[in-house]
Amino acid sequence: MLSNQMGRKLNVYVPDYVVFDLETTGVSYKKDRVVEISGLKVINGKVVKEFSTLVNPQMHISDGATAVNGITDDMVADAPLFDTVLKEFLDFAEDYILVGHNIHNFDMRFICRDAMDYYGETVGNDYIDTLPIARMYLPQLDHHTLEDLAYYYDIDTEGAHRALNDCVMNQKVFENLGKEMENPSVNVKGKICPKCGSLLVPRNGKFGPFYGCTGYPMCKYTKNI
Numbered sequence: 001m002l003s004n005q006m007g008r009k010l011n012v013y014v015p016d017y018v019v020f021d022l023e024t025t026g027v028s029y030k031k032d033r034v035v036e037i038s039g040l041k042v043i044n045g046k047v048v049k050e051f052s053t054l055v056n057p058q059m060h061i062s063d064g065a066t067a068v069n070g071i072t073d074d075m076v077a078d079a080p081l082f083d084t085v086l087k088e089f090l091d092f093a094e095d096y097i098l099v100g101h102n103i104h105n106f107d108m109r110f111i112c113r114d115a116m117d118y119y120g121e122t123v124g125n126d127y128i129d130t131l132p133i134a135r136m137y138l139p140q141l142d143h144h145t146l147e148d149l150a151y152y153y154d155i156d157t158e159g160a161h162r163a164l165n166d167c168v169m170n171q172k173v174f175e176n177l178g179k180e181m182e183n184p185s186v187n188v189k190g191k192i193c194p195k196c197g198s199l200l201v202p203r204n205g206k207f208g209p210f211y212g213c214t215g216y217p218m219c220k221y222t223k224n225i
Contacts, residue, residue, distance in 0.1 A: 001123070001124050002115060002123070002124060003124025006122045006123060007127055009104055009126075009128075009214070010126050010128050011198040012128070012197055013174075013177070013181050014128070017128070018097070019039065019174065020037065020038065020039035020040075020098055020107065020167060021101075021164075022034050023035050023163050027106075029106070029109035029110050032057075032110075034086075034110055035057050036162070037052070037085060038051060038167050039051040039092060040168070041093075045175055050167075051089055051092045052163065053085055054079040055079050056079040061076070068161050070162065087118075090115070093125060096125065099130065100129065130149075137180040146169055149177075193213040193215060193219060195219055196213065196218070198213050198215035199213075199214045200212065200221075200223060210225055
């Protein structure tokens with residue numbers, strides 16, 4: 001949904017959400033453009049509807065991006081432009097919480113930038129990034145890419161790096177992470193906020209280091225290190 005204020009980053013499990021993923025011309029949200037966007041609407045943990053389309057970025061797709069996602073300039077030549085597609089996706093997402101992997105540093109930056117450019121407003125949906133959650137609740141893993149998590153949970157990775165296939169993987173990963181959050185290991189329990197259930201992360205203040213809640217500013221719980 002469009003709003004004059006960007007949504008909050010949450011660190012909780014919710015049963016109703018829209019998981020989404022982008023493929024782009026490159027890795028810079030300052031200069032690159034979206035070439036594919038997909039989403040799955042999930043109610044009570046079950047997929048009920050999907051959204052997926054290629055996008056004409058009106059610029060060359062880098063060789064590096066094509067090597068990863070397989071999308072070429074020819075494939076998107078007749079695709080719709082993102083000023084139309086993004087509005088269609090936001091209508092699809094409604095006011096549901098958005099879920100994705102590494103979306104805090106990547107996908108949300110693209111769609112918030114473009115929403116502001118096209119419509120003069122940003123994306124107001126709260127969102128959940130599964131990457132920091134996986135790092136917190138699965139510290140025994142060396143890596144936490146979406147494919148690593150899929151392998152860990154025995155989820156099919158065929159077609160990885162196309163947006164819709166990544167959404168399918170991420171939805172299953174998020175449901176499994178929800179179970180980890182319900183029953184965290186002993187090492188993780190001490191890093192969960194007792195007030196709101198979000199993650200506690202180390203921070204530095206004028207009186208020294210402390211644990212702060214990632215639910216801030218809604219939750220202001222702190223804990224001495």
